[in-house]
Amino acid sequence: MYVLINRKRVEYLEKSKHLQDQLRELRSEIEVLKVGEKQTELDHLHEEQVRLGENKYSTLRKLANALVVLSSTAEDGEIE
Incomplete structure (x- = not known):
């Protein structure tokens, strides 16, 4: 038992x-x-950026480089 x-x-x-x-x-x-x-569309975009290795610092670096290019182009008279 x-x-x-x-x-x-x-x-x-x-x-x-x-x-x-x-x-x-x-x-x-x-x-x-x-x-x-x-999750919103912005959440999905953020996940995709992280997956690609992007972060706020790399984005700021790209923006800074773009501003340098724009300012040098403006100095050359190509942009009015």
Whole structure:
């Protein structure tokens, strides 16, 4: 009798552990979906820029270089 009860207890604990793991996995999947639904177009653009290795410093560097080019072009008389 004790062996049967112990076996049932072990089965119950294994099933319980398995169900807890499944529940944890489903919760994390739901959280990912919730975050995805809340993202705006700007969030998606930011993710793409980060994926490409862009950040605010590289963007500022590009802007500074563009200003240098524009100012030198204006000094040469090409821009009025």
